Amino acid sequence: MANAKKPMNAFYAQSGGVTAVINASACGVIETARKHKNKIGTVYAGRNGIIGALTEDLIDTSKESASAIKALRHTPSGAFGSCRYKMKSLEANRREYERLIEVFKAHNIGYFFYNGGGDSADTCLKVSQLGESMGYPIKAVHVPKTVDNDLPITDNCPGFGSVAKYIAVSTREASFDVASMAKTSTKVFILEVMGRHAGWIAAAGGLASTKDTEIPIVILFPEVSFDKDKFLAKVDANVKKFGYCTVVVSEGVKSADGKFLADQGLRDAFGHAQLGGVAPVVASIIKDGLGLKYHWGVADYLQRAARHIASKSDVEQAYATGKAAVEFAIKGHNSVMPTVVRKSSKPYKWTIGMAPLAKVANVEKMMPTDFITADGFGITAKCRTYLEPLIKGEDYPPYKDGMPQYVRLKNVAVKKKLGVFKL
Amino acid sequence: MANAKKPMNAFYAQSGGVTAVINASACGVIETARKHKNKIGTVYAGRNGIIGALTEDLIDTSKESASAIKALRHTPSGAFGSCRYKMKSLEANRREYERLIEVFKAHNIGYFFYNGGGDSADTCLKVSQLGESMGYPIKAVHVPKTVDNDLPITDNCPGFGSVAKYIAVSTREASFDVASMAKTSTKVFILEVMGRHAGWIAAAGGLASTKDTEIPIVILFPEVSFDKDKFLAKVDANVKKFGYCTVVVSEGVKSADGKFLADQGLRDAFGHAQLGGVAPVVASIIKDGLGLKYHWGVADYLQRAARHIASKSDVEQAYATGKAAVEFAIKGHNSVMPTVVRKSSKPYKWTIGMAPLAKVANVEKMMPTDFITADGFGITAKCRTYLEPLIKGEDYPPYKDGMPQYVRLKNVAVKKKLGVFKL
Numbered sequence: 137m138a139n140a141k142k143p144m145n146a147f148y149a150q151s152g153g154v155t156a157v158i159n160a161s162a163c164g165v166i167e168t169a170r171k172h173k174n175k176i177g178t179v180y181a182g183r184n185g186i187i188g189a190l191t192e193d194l195i196d197t198s199k200e201s202a203s204a205i206k207a208l209r210h211t212p213s214g215a216f217g218s219c220r221y222k223m224k225s226l227e228a229n230r231r232e233y234e235r236l237i238e239v240f241k242a243h244n245i246g247y248f249f250y251n252g253g254g255d256s257a258d259t260c261l262k263v264s265q266l267g268e269s270m271g272y273p274i275k276a277v278h279v280p281k282t283v284d285n286d287l288p289i290t291d292n293c294p295g296f297g298s299v300a301k302y303i304a305v306s307t308r309e310a311s312f313d314v315a316s317m318a319k320t321s322t323k324v325f326i327l328e329v330m331g332r333h334a335g336w337i338a339a340a341g342g343l344a345s346t347k348d349t350e351i352p353i354v355i356l357f358p359e360v361s362f363d364k365d366k367f368l369a370k371v372d373a374n375v376k377k378f379g380y381c382t383v384v385v386s387e388g389v390k391s392a393d394g395k396f397l398a399d400q401g402l403r404d405a406f407g408h409a410q411l412g413g414v415a416p417v418v419a420s421i422i423k424d425g426l427g428l429k430y431h432w433g434v435a436d437y438l439q440r441a442a443r444h445i446a447s448k449s450d451v452e453q454a455y456a457t458g459k460a461a462v463e464f465a466i467k468g469h470n471s472v473m474p475t476v477v478r479k480s481s482k483p484y485k486w487t488i489g490m491a492p493l494a495k496v497a498n499v500e501k502m503m504p505t506d507f508i509t510a511d512g513f514g515i516t517a518k519c520r521t522y523l524e525p526l527i528k529g530e531d532y533p534p535y536k537d538g539m540p541q542y543v544r545l546k547n548v549a550v551k552k553k554l555g556v557f558k559l
Numbered sequence: 560m561a562n563a564k565k566p567m568n569a570f571y572a573q574s575g576g577v578t579a580v581i582n583a584s585a586c587g588v589i590e591t592a593r594k595h596k597n598k599i600g601t602v603y604a605g606r607n608g609i610i611g612a613l614t615e616d617l618i619d620t621s622k623e624s625a626s627a628i629k630a631l632r633h634t635p636s637g638a639f640g641s642c643r644y645k646m647k648s649l650e651a652n653r654r655e656y657e658r659l660i661e662v663f664k665a666h667n668i669g670y671f672f673y674n675g676g677g678d679s680a681d682t683c684l685k686v687s688q689l690g691e692s693m694g695y696p697i698k699a700v701h702v703p704k705t706v707d708n709d710l711p712i713t714d715n716c717p718g719f720g721s722v723a724k725y726i727a728v729s730t731r732e733a734s735f736d737v738a739s740m741a742k743t744s745t746k747v748f749i750l751e752v753m754g755r756h757a758g759w760i761a762a763a764g765g766l767a768s769t770k771d772t773e774i775p776i777v778i779l780f781p782e783v784s785f786d787k788d789k790f791l792a793k794v795d796a797n798v799k800k801f802g803y804c805t806v807v808v809s810e811g812v813k814s815a816d817g818k819f820l821a822d823q824g825l826r827d828a829f830g831h832a833q834l835g836g837v838a839p840v841v842a843s844i845i846k847d848g849l850g851l852k853y854h855w856g857v858a859d860y861l862q863r864a865a866r867h868i869a870s871k872s873d874v875e876q877a878y879a880t881g882k883a884a885v886e887f888a889i890k891g892h893n894s895v896m897p898t899v900v901r902k903s904s905k906p907y908k909w910t911i912g913m914a915p916l917a918k919v920a921n922v923e924k925m926m927p928t929d930f931i932t933a934d935g936f937g938i939t940a941k942c943r944t945y946l947e948p949l950i951k952g953e954d955y956p957p958y959k960d961g962m963p964q965y966v967r968l969k970n971v972a973v974k975k976k977l978g979v980f981k982l
Contacts, residue, residue, distance in 0.1 A: 154739045156732075184742035213735035219743040301961060309579075309864035312636035312965060316577045319607035320642040325860055346960075349967065413839070415857075434838075436856035437748055441732035445867055447961065527961035537769075538724060538870065538950035542735060544772065 143175050144246025144273075146465075147189060148197075149182030150214040150281075151252030151259075155295030156302075156443040157454035158281050159215050161251050163208035164458025165279065166197055170205075175466045176247060180550055184217035186250070186259065190232060190557055192239050194550040207543035209455060210533035212443035215545050221559075223259045226266065233266045235557050240274060242553045247275050247465045251458070253282035253293075257473060258497035264471035275465040278473040278493055279457050283440045285336040288499040289491040290475035292526055294457055295440070297450030300340035301527035302442040303329050303384070306435065307344035311351045311382045314431070318380035324371060324422050325382050326432040328415035330439060332388040335359050335503050337439070341384030342515035343523055352378045353514070356418070358388030359503060360512040362397055368425040370513055375428060385418050444540055448529025449484065460488045484525035566598050567669025567696075569885075570612060571620075572605035573637040573704075574675030574682075578718030579725075579866040580877035581704050582638050584674050586631035587881025588702065589620055593628075598889045599670060603973055608642035609673070609682065613655060613980055615662050617973040630966035632878060633956035635866035638968050644982075646682045649689065656689045658980050663697060665976045670698050670888045674881075676705035676716075680896060681920035687894035698888040701896040701916055702880050706863045708759040711922040712914040713898035715949055717880055718863070720873030723763035724950035725865040726752050726807070729858065730767035734774045734805045737854070741803035747794060747845050748805050749855040751838035753862060755811040758782050758926050760862070764807030765938035766946055775801045776937070779841070781811030782926060783935040785820055791848040793936055798851060808841050867963055871952025872907065883911045907948035 148165050150158055162181075169176040181195040182188025188195070195216055197205070208215055223232055240248070250260040260278040267274035280287050285296035307327060314325040331337040335357035345351035352374035356362060374381035389397045398414035415432040422430050453476050460474035471493045479485035507519035515523070533540040571588050573581055585604075592599040604618040605611025611618070618639055620628070631638055646655055663671070673683040683701040690697035703710050708719035730750060737748040754760040758780035768774035775797035779785060797804035812820045821837035838855040845853050876899050883897035894916045902908035930942035938946070956963040 150739070154736055187742065211735070212732050214739035217742055218739045220740070221743055304961070305867050305963060306861050306865070308962065308965070309635050309866060310860040312634070313577055313860045313864040316573070316637035316641045317643070319610065319640055320644055327861075343962065346962065349962075349965065413855075413857075416836070416839075431859050432836075432857070433859035433861050434836075434855070434857045435861070436854050437733040437736045438729050438750075438856050438858070438861075441736040442729070443732060444728050524960055529961065530955070530958055532953070532955070535953055537947055538727070538952065539731065539766065539769065539772075540728060542731070542772065 143173070143177045145177040145244050146179045146247035146249060147182065147240065147245045148179055148249040149185045149188060149251065150216055150218040151185045151250060151256040152218060152220060153283065153440065154214040154218050155281060155283050155440050156212040156298040156446045157294055157451050158251060159208040159211045159213065160451050160454035161279050161281060161294060161458035162215060163205055164455040165249050165462055166205050168459045168462040172462070172466055176462070177244070180243060180245065181216040183547065185219035185221065186223065187219045187221055187559065189236055189239055190559060192552045192554050192557065194243065195547045196550045199548040200545050204543050204545055209451065210443060211542040212441045215543070216547065222255050226262050233262060236263060237266060237270055237272050238554065241272060243550065246273055249277055249279055249461050251279040251281050253284065254287060254498065254500060257287070257493055261471055261493040261497045264493065275468070275470045277461040277465050277469065278496065279461045280473055280475070283330060283337065284334060286334050286500045288496055288501045291478040291486065292476055294450060294454035296336060297447035297526035298442065299330070299337055299439050300343070300523060301447040302439050302445050303337055303340040303435070304343035304527055305445055307341040307353065307382060307384055308349070308351065310433065311344060314380045314382065321429055322431045323375050323380050323428045324430040326415045326418050326430060327382070327384050328413050328432070328434040329384060329386055331358060331386045333358060335386050338384050338386035339503065339507065339515050339519055340523060343520065343527065351382060352380070353382045353384060355513055355515065356383065356385040356389045357508060357512070358386045358390065359508060361392045362389050364421060364425070370511070371422060372426055383418060385414050387414055389414055443533055443542070446531050447527045448531040449526055451531045453486070456488055464490060481521050481525055484528055566596070566600045568600040568667050569602045569670035569672060570605065570663065570668045571602055571672040572608045572611060572674065573639055573641040574608045574673060574679040575641060575643060576706065576863065577637040577641050578704060578706050578863050579635040579721040579869045580717055580874050581674060582631040582634045582636065583874050583877035584702050584704060584717060584881035585638060586628055587878040588672050588885055589628050591882045591885040595885070595889055599885070600667065603666060603668065604639040606970065607640035608644065609646065610642045610644055610982065612659055612662055613982060615975045615977050615980070617666065618970045619973045622971040623968050627966050627968055632874065633866060634965040635864045638966070639970065645678050649685050656685060659686060660689060660693055660695050661977065664695060666973065669696055672700055672702055672884050674702040674704050676707065677710060677921065677923060680710070680916055684894055684916040684920045687916065698891070698893045700884040700888050700892065701919065702884045703896055706753060706760065707757060709757050709923045711919055711924045714901040714909065715899055717873060717877035719759060720870035720949035721865065722753070722760055722862050723766070723946060724870040725862050725868050726760055726763040726858070727766035727950055728868055730764045730776065730805060730807055731772070731774065733856065734767060737803045737805065744852055745854045746798050746803050746851045747853040749838045749841050749853060750805070750807050751836050751855070751857040752807060752809055754781060754809045756781060758809050761807050761809035762926065762930065762938050762942055763946060766943065766950065774805060775803070776805045776807060778936055778938065779806065779808040779812045780931060780935070781809045781813065782931060784815045785812050787844060787848070793934070794845060795849055806841060808837050810837055812837055866956055866965070869954050870950045871954040872949055874954045876909070879911055887913060904944050904948055907951055
């Protein structure tokens with residue numbers, strides 16, 4: 137019998153803000169690795185993302201049953217814990233990168249799967265470069281994830297479609313509500329959504345209005361400087377024509393002086409600064425400017441955790457990118473990221489492509505200017521054509537006694553082999 | 560051939576804040592009336608609730624197709640428009656009640672179905688009394704609806720179960736999210752929910768935590784005076800034990816001095832009062848008291864409009880009470896309300912009962928004190944047994960291109976026969 141070399145293990149970690157479908161990517165990674173036991177030994181997950189690798193706090197995913205791993209596909213959040221921890225540049229903190237390689241060596245890790253956004257793509261790229269320069273063989277593949285939809289090359293980012301669906305559905309539902317109440321009560325409903333730098337999520341609010349179901353929606357994008365008079369005129373015109381108006385406002389909207397509208401200086405009774413949202417600020421502007429009765433909501437984590445109304449396209453793509461990452465690594469690819477490639481919008485057809493990390497890291501994809509209508513308050517037909525397929529289909533989790541059954545893993549720790557590392 | 564008397568018509572109106580399932584009650588009323596054409600002629604709906612009756616602005620529901628009426632069952636909001644318009648007492652404004660009877664006479668209306676909460680039950684009672692005293696035969700039946708769950712006699716109110724399900728599901732999802740982030744980022748998530756006077760909706764947040772899926776949740780009920788030190792100690796203990804904590808806060812929480820916590824005096828940079836929610840106030844208390852990173856959300860209309868995650872029990876009961884209202888009226892009952900009667904909790908069995916309006920009007924059902932744990936921050940086993948059946952089952956609307964297909968009716972106006980009436 138040939139002396140079969142023991143296959144190398146894999147490391148997988150979740151990074152940054154979690155989503156409704158990042159665990160579907162984890163599911164794709166782990167299920168696919170389990171199908172290739174001759175190539176990949178055990179998948180170790182980082183407890184709380186990359187911090188788990190730095191501190192040698194690894195989770196042995198082989199201790200999880202097949203059904204638990206399968207349930208990751210319908211479980212929101214990051215099952216292994218995520219973190220907001222940006223590794224500095226190789227020059228500024230070579231120590232951390234060398235520690236990663238040290239941990240990988242100690243646990244015979246030859247595959248590095250990093251599931252996150254732009255910063256993580258950069259870390260992933262650096263790990264692959266350092267592996268090469270230190271002569272340690274590591275295949276580093278980035279698995280895309282971000283509700284902000286701002287990674288380049290890929291047509292869209294897993295995580296975004298489900299937020300978009302949640303915002304589109306919620307905007308439609310709340311608009312039906314305010315329309316019912318407008319005669320004697322609330323005439324304007326304001327929904328604050330995520331998106332610090334780009335208006336992708338706010339744009340999804342525009343999907344609530346269709347040819348069949350017209351809804352007067354005013355979107356405030358971070359890409360468009362807030363113009364109070366123009367905004368009030370638009371809301372006023374909608375209320376006059378339709379009896380009501382819905383406003384979808386991105387948390388990242390700025391006034392002409394470049395300041396966040398949300399930071400306009402809310403104070404409590406004692407003069408202390410309040411970390412308010414932008415929705416109550418917009419509400420006050422409407423009250424002062426038009427005297428209309430309003431209600432406002434802030435979706436916050438609800439929007440990115442809402443696995444109960446996840447987009448089927450999104451779940452499938454999150455799984456497919458996780459699966460492809462493993463397949464790429466097995467085939468010997470390094471320093472790459474699986475991408476979603478759109479073949480056609482109607483009907484929606486997509487496939488998985490591959491992008492070199494050097495072209496992904498540190499590049500932000502902004503929303504094209506021709507996705508926003510000339511008045512700055514709506515989405516164009518082109519934008520709609522882009523967005524619609526991404527919210528297509530439902531993918532309901534299983535329920536028990538009225539509640540969705542989300543899995544919690546055992547997350548068994550791997551025995552440490554190295555000394556303590558201070559972050 | 561016998562000289563068959565033309566059956567009298569019916570009037571139906573929606574009142575107060577709308578819900579995810581009030582249209583399911585409308586569906587029950589209209590479909591059942593259509594099955595008894597020998598007893599009920601046309602169902603006229605009030606455009607914008609009772610205002611439609613006062614101003615003779617009636618909608619002819621016979622112009623709507625069977626499929627449009629069927630679609631009401633899965634459409635949130637009030638399809639005919641609702642209103643916040645409380646009719647004064649008979650003594651204070653007899654003119655309005657007499658106008659109602661005048662409009663009913665003009666349109667041969669012999670049935671009055673009023674779909675709302677406590678105030679509407681009172682109006683419905685008065686209409687039946689006035690009909691009697693004026694010698695005009697009117698069968699007045701109230702159809703229960705309120706997310707506040709505060710009507711007496713009935714085990715629960717249609718509309719509540721779906722809000723409860725939305726809050727329970729959202730609280731679980733957001734808790735999974737914050738748990739993933741807690742290592743390096745957000746440790747406390749605060750969700751503001753409706754319920755000005757009673758903590759029913761806040762209590763539903765407690766359903767997010769079960770034996771299988773334990774979640775550290777602190778509930779702030781309007782029934783319990785806010786005690787800052789006790790609250791901070793509880794949150795701190797949870798964060799120390801679990802790494803994170805979720806807070807579900809009712810908009811109606813008051814401090815010991817009886818003031819709403821939400822009204823503690825937010826000001827903008829110019830010193831103008833801000834109508835903020837209570838969530839940012841609680842967030843500031845946590846930041847100042849514990850220095851923990853937090854996120855907060857305000858569900859507002861999203862919670863009561865969320866037909867996409869409606870409770871199946873709730874939809875069925877909303878329909879059943881609408882249906883029963885018509886059946887009661889046909890049988891000659893007057894001044895009554897269909898109720899939900901619980902036969903057993905496990906398994907959940909219920910049936911429809913009947914309550915006299917005199918016992919419903921002006922009576923508020925508060926949450927029993929033994930539904931709240933001794934420390935004031937949680938729900939008891941008894942509360943859980945009560946709530947769980949109400950969120951049972953899913954009842955998904957149909958989707959097209961990723962969006963729920965909610966119906967909009969034609970709402971054709973009935974020709975007026977009377978002069979103008981000034982409200």
